[in-house]
Amino acid sequence: MIWKCKRYLRQSCLTLALSCVICLLLKIFAREGLISNGRNCFLEKFQHSLGNGCLPTTGPCNKKCSELEVSTESLYGVNCTAVLQGEVNAIKRSQLLKEQYKATRYTDSYFTNITCNCENFIRNRKYITVPLSENEKQFPIAYSIVIHERADQFERLLRTIFAPQNIYCVHVDDKSSTSFKTAIRSIASCFPNVFIARRLENLVYGSWSRVQADLNCMEELLARHLTWKYFINLCGMDFPTKTNSEIVRKLQELKGRNNLESEVASEKKQVRWKYHFEVINGKMVQTKKVKKPSFTSIFSGSAYMVVSRPFVEHIFKDPKVKQLIEWSKDTYSPDEFIWATLQRMPGVPGSEPSHPKYDVSDMRSVARLVKWKYFEGDMTRGKPYPWCTGAHRRSVCIYGAGDLNWILQQHHLFANKFDIDVDPIALQCLEQYIRQKTLVGCTP
Numbered sequence: 001m002i003w004k005c006k007r008y009l010r011q012s013c014l015t016l017a018l019s020c021v022i023c024l025l026l027k028i029f030a031r032e033g034l035i036s037n038g039r040n041c042f043l044e045k046f047q048h049s050l051g052n053g054c055l056p057t058t059g060p061c062n063k064k065c066s067e068l069e070v071s072t073e074s075l076y077g078v079n080c081t082a083v084l085q086g087e088v089n090a091i092k093r094s095q096l097l098k099e100q101y102k103a104t105r106y107t108d109s110y111f112t113n114i115t116c117n118c119e120n121f122i123r124n125r126k127y128i129t130v131p132l133s134e135n136e137k138q139f140p141i142a143y144s145i146v147i148h149e150r151a152d153q154f155e156r157l158l159r160t161i162f163a164p165q166n167i168y169c170v171h172v173d174d175k176s177s178t179s180f181k182t183a184i185r186s187i188a189s190c191f192p193n194v195f196i197a198r199r200l201e202n203l204v205y206g207s208w209s210r211v212q213a214d215l216n217c218m219e220e221l222l223a224r225h226l227t228w229k230y231f232i233n234l235c236g237m238d239f240p241t242k243t244n245s246e247i248v249r250k251l252q253e254l255k256g257r258n259n260l261e262s263e264v265a266s267e268k269k270q271v272r273w274k275y276h277f278e279v280i281n282g283k284m285v286q287t288k289k290v291k292k293p294s295f296t297s298i299f300s301g302s303a304y305m306v307v308s309r310p311f312v313e314h315i316f317k318d319p320k321v322k323q324l325i326e327w328s329k330d331t332y333s334p335d336e337f338i339w340a341t342l343q344r345m346p347g348v349p350g351s352e353p354s355h356p357k358y359d360v361s362d363m364r365s366v367a368r369l370v371k372w373k374y375f376e377g378d379m380t381r382g383k384p385y386p387w388c389t390g391a392h393r394r395s396v397c398i399y400g401a402g403d404l405n406w407i408l409q410q411h412h413l414f415a416n417k418f419d420i421d422v423d424p425i426a427l428q429c430l431e432q433y434i435r436q437k438t439l440v441g442c443t444p
Contacts, residue, residue: 086405118190148173169217301340310349371397
């Protein structure tokens with residue numbers, strides 16, 4: 001306990017260190033009889049949140065599978081199996097009960113406290129601490145995760161994609177609350193392969209800062225881990241639709257190629273890089289200044305990608321890529337065209353030719369499954385996907401439980417967006433599905 005506190009003090013996590021000191025003092029007082037057994041309720045709660053156990057060193061399949069499974073049913077009696085199968089009554093029940101479920105959310109301070117004892121945190125939150133197969137062990141993945149709020153949702157995402165052979169760079173919006181930053185640093189400190197980016201950007205929607213956040217993580221991931229094979233970037237509202245083993249197999253099938261949305265840009269989107277944009281009062285503002293044309297054709301795409309390690313290495317070395325990066329810094333939403341453009345540039349590892357025949361839409365790529373409001377509707381009448389059963393934000397569906405059956409029929413590795421404040425049961429049912437699928441073949 002004492003060494004843990006010293007580590008947090010060195011990291012200037014005063015809240016964490018204070019919690020540990022209090023915990024230690026209370027234990028000493030209780031042992032010496034300075035706190036009566038009948039009146040040390042605070043100590044018992046503190047110990048309950050931190051725990052006293054040690055992380056087992058045996059592999060997951062040498063333990064009881066139930067120790068690694070999440071609950072087979074959501075709280076309040078929602079049947080996740082029925083929800084995932086698209087049963088109407090189960091979905092309706094989940095919609096009626098989701099407001100009660102929101103009351104069970106963990107606060108930032110919960111993670112600040114429980115991670116004072118990392119061993120117990122890892123055990124109680126049921127992290128998988130050894131590679132589950134030789135194939136996964138030999139194919140590590142690098143992740144960049146850009147977040148700004150909801151420590152509980154981030155921790156659930158991390159736990160679901162976590163594998164000890166992978167490496168995870170977490171970029172926290174520099175203007176996030178102190179309590180959120182402390183909670184995320186606390187979680188990251190419990191894992192040798194999870195770290196907070198050294199350079200944190202003040203993220204502004206539509207600005208270059210979103211691209212820079214990923215670039216910061218890319219650079220550190222290259223330096224910290226010498227053997228990862230592919231890079232995947234995420235945000236806090238993403239969630240996997242495949243297990244780590246399935247993701248590895250899909251990446252191996254790419255055989256070094258990248259996979260991301262990249263299409264010829266519409267005239268409407270071309271305005272984003274024809275004019276100079278500035279950040280004014282925290283928002284992107286278009287000026288009348290016309291930009292010089294780019295030296296290469298600009299393609300439209302998404303902020304999210306699945307790219308090979310050689311691709312990432314190349315963008316820090318190639319002069320033409322650096323030129324494109326500098327040119328893009330005063331454009332609007334460069335994250336939605338720069339990766340797509342690099343994917344079509346000659347000489348970029350894993351890229352595709354610039355001819356329109358090689359265009360890849362968001363539904364054909366594997367990087368991210370997104371439901372756009374203006375494409376929703378009756379699929380028998382030509383719509384690409386059914387109506388959103390959750391809510392919308394910036395014309396993107398925040399999934400509800402009724403979307404899960406459709407999501408799991410798609411080939412994408414991740415889906416966006418999920419929000420505990422919109423439908424927490426959708427997220428829990430998907431988490432249970434992924435965990436149970438991960439543990440297939442594990443015998444008690």
